[in-house]
Every structure is written in C-alpha cells, then in structure tokens.
Amino acid sequence: MFSAIAFPIFEQSIKDYHLYDDINQPINNPFRKDKIEHLLYAKNWVDTVQWHYEDIIRNPEIDPVEALTLKRKIDASNQERTDMVEYIDSYFLQQYANVTPNENATINSESPAWAIDRLSILALKIYHMNEEATREDATPEHRQKCQEKLDVLLEQKKDLSTAIDTLLADIESGNKFMKVYKQMKMYNDDELNPVLYQNKK
Numbered sequence: 001m002f003s004a005i006a007f008p009i010f011e012q013s014i015k016d017y018h019l020y021d022d023i024n025q026p027i028n029n030p031f032r033k034d035k036i037e038h039l040l041y042a043k044n045w046v047d048t049v050q051w052h053y054e055d056i057i058r059n060p061e062i063d064p065v066e067a068l069t070l071k072r073k074i075d076a077s078n079q080e081r082t083d084m085v086e087y088i089d090s091y092f093l094q095q096y097a098n099v100t101p102n103e104n105a106t107i108n109s110e111s112p113a114w115a116i117d118r119l120s121i122l123a124l125k126i127y128h129m130n131e132e133a134t135r136e137d138a139t140p141e142h143r144q145k146c147q148e149k150l151d152v153l154l155e156q157k158k159d160l161s162t163a164i165d166t167l168l169a170d171i172e173s174g175n176k177f178m179k180v181y182k183q184m185k186m187y188n189d190d191e192l193n194p195v196l197y198q199n200k201k
Contacts, residue, residue: 002168003161006040006116010123013044018127023052036091043084044120050077051124081117088113089180092171101177108167111180115164122160126153 009031016028027045031038056062057070089111132138133146170176 001161001165002112002116003119003164005037006119006164007123007157007161009037009040010044010120011127013041014048014123014127017045017048021052023049023056036088039084039087039091040116040120043081043088043117044123046077046081046084047117047120047124050074050081051128053077085111085113085117086180086182088116089178092168093178093180096171096178099172099174102174105175105177107179108170108176111178112164112167112171115160115167119157119160119164122153122157126150126157129153 012030017025027042029038029041029045031041053070053074057067057074062070092112129146129150133143133150135143135146138146167176171178
C-alpha cells in the first residue's frame with residue numbers, strides 16, 4: 001500500500017527538521033534521487049518549512065520588512081510545493097502508462113499526488129497536535145482538547161490513507177483513469193499577473 005510507504009517518510013522528514021527546528025537549515029534527503037521516496041521526503045520537507053514560515057509570519061510583532069521577505073519565501077514555497085505534486089503525479093502516470101482503462105472507467109476529483117499532498121500536511125498536523133496534547137506547561141484542559149483533536153486527525157489519517165490506496169488500486173485495475181491538469185498559477189507569472197506585467201511597461 002502506497003500510503004504505508006509515504007506516511008513514515010513524512011514522519012521522518014518532520015522528525016529530521018525538528019532536530020534543529022530552523023527554517024534555514026538545508027535538507028539532507030536520505031533517499032536516492034531516482035526513488036519515489038526521495039521525492040516524498042523532499043515534498044514533506046517543503047511543507048514542513050512552510051508550516052514554520054506560516055507560524056512566524058503570524059507573529060503580531062514581526063518587523064514589516066521581515067514579513068514581506070517571508071511572504072516572498074512563502075510564495076516561492078507554494079510554487080515549489082505545486083511543482084513537486086506534479087512530479088509525483090508524473091511518477092504515477094509513468095507507473096500506469098500501460099494500463100488500459102475499462103469502458104466505464106471514471107476520473108477522480110483529485111489526482112493521486114494531490115491526495116498525497118493532503119496526507120503530507122496531515123502528518124504535520126498530527127505531529128504538532130501531539131506536541132500540544134503532551135505539552136507539560138499547558139493546562140490539563142488544553143491538553144485534553146488537543147488530545148480530542150489528535151484523535152480526529154488520526155482517524156482522518158486512516159480514512160485518507162484508505163482512500164489513496166483505493167484510488168491507486170482502481171487506476172491500476174482500470175476502474176479509474178488519471179488525467180492531470182497543471183495548476184497554472186497566475187500570480188507568480190509576470191506575463192499573467194496584471195500588477196507584474198503593468199510594472200514592466
């Protein structure tokens with residue numbers, strides 16, 4: 001099952017990041033570049049760094065210049081995240097290139113990689129909610145509320161993992177077919193964002 005491969009890799013990436021907990025630390029990907037595990041680790045690392053960007057930028061006392069710099073990093077991170085999702089979908093397209101869809105095959109509402117993207121983010125939610133549920137300096141009420149939320153997240157992990165594995169099995173058997181649309185984000189493109197292309201004149 002693919003989710004059983006992916007989720008521990010996400011957990012490893014998150015754990016490795018928190019050894020230093022520094023948004024500027026370089027990635028040290030332990031997997032070979034020609035393996036899907038390498039891409040999964042890199043994908044979650046981007047998500048993990050961005051998670052902490054988002055924490056920092058919400059500091060009400062952040063310096064405005066620093067906040068603008070961080071916003072640019074978040075934009076770049078979002079683009080990198082999208083690119084990696086498309087790379088993962090390319091992997092699946094290649095994996096199932098020789099599968100002939102059944103006559104009544106249907107398309108899923110999202111591609112496998114976008115579902116895996118949600119699993120990566122879910123791994124981060126579980127990690128940080130567990131931190132809050134076990135935080136010694138928090139009140140018992142806080143820990144209890146966070147434990148209840150953690151229980152829901154763990155149930156969501158089970159459901160999402162099942163959905164991902166079922167989707168991949170359906171694609172492999174021809175009951176579903178893949179059709180990937182590029183995200184075509186416009187706000188980073190100086191040919192498509194009016195604010196950017198008008199400033200070029």
